[in-house]
Amino acid sequence: MKIAIRDNGSGITQEFAKAIGADVVGRFIYIPESKGSGYLTGFSWGSDLRMMIRNYHLKENIVIDRTNELAEDQEDIIFMLSGIFPSLQFQTEQLVSERANILICRHVVSTIMEMPSDTAFGSVTIAVSKRYLYQLFGQNDHPVIASVLHAGENFVFETDVSPEIIKCASDFLPQLVQESIESLYYKLKCEELLCYIFTILMQREAVPASAIHINDIKAIYAVKSRLQSCFDQPPNIAALAREAGMSGPKLRKLFKQTFGKGVFDYYQSGRMHKAAQLLREKQLTVSEVGYQIGFTNLSHFSRVFEQYIGVKPKKYSNGL
DSSP: OEEEEEESSSOSHHHHHHHHTOEEETTEEEOOTTTEEEEEEEEEETTTEEEEEEEEEESSOEEEEEEEOOOTTOOEEEEEEESOSOGGGGTTSOOEEOOOEEEEEETTTOOEEEEOTTEEEEEEEEEEEHHHHHHHHTTOOOHHHHHHHTOOSSOEEEEOOOHHHHHHHTTTSSOOSOGGGHHHHHHHHHHHHHHHHHHHHTTSOOOOOOOOOHHHHHHHHHHHHHHHHOTTSOOOHHHHHHHHTSOHHHHHHHHHHHHSSOHHHHHHHHHHHHHHHIIIIIOOOHHHHHHHTTOSOHHHHHHHHHHHHSSOHHHHHHTO
16 A cells, blocks of 8 residues: 655654544544554654654555655754564564664655554654754764764664663653643653664764765665575675665765664674564574574574674573
8 A cells, every 4th residue: 555645844644544544532543453453643842843653563565655845944854763662562463573773864865654564663753853953962072963963965874772762662652641741751752762862873983974865875775675685695795786886885885874884794783683583573493593594503693693682592582
């Protein structure tokens, strides 16, 4: 199902609700049973700060093609934190959890949203004006932070989620405060998440950030998709560069600028997170997981897993 939505700066939730026939109750939009289950909700604090929570699954693939119609002086930065809620909300469903990550981009870049069926979506999306973001973090002189505050149109960063973000996100789902003060509560929570995100960004290597053509962004994300779909085969930079229509050095530079990791490091990290998911959700043995993602030496698999996840796979599996 493809949905075309025009966003004039107030967000897309209401248009999305109309398109799928969702029930709107107060600030909650409930997914109809015919389309899935769960809800969307959010807050808006004027033109400077908006937040949307997604906690649902869909029974069919949905692609939203969004046309952005922002005011001339509206320069929003989007922070999309995906996979940060536990998938226990839909225990009766055989669902795949979306991978936890953080996407940071200018509003103009986030024009296509793909929502695969049978996937548990648990995310918070925060839209912040550059003016407001500068008020919060403008005194920080870290070069990576500066590249966000002064981002041009075709700008995109992606990074992993920290334990602090997962902990903070757990406060978004239950009704912890009275309705009269919940707007203030969620605003403070959004600002807390932004602090954690910028803490992560400050740990990245300060590489010069150059403007990226929108076609190069699409090509880099196609490379990312290829890496995530072939965990049993190490990446071939020359072949990936040919598919992306760019040189090997350009691919390496733009990939590291976008994801904060080199191609192989990103592949290996994704491989280990896939292994963790298989151990967690499929309850496979350590040897079954290791062989499935291409390891023939299980001792090597155990060492690499510990490097990226923090514990050995056997201990990780026993702790679930």
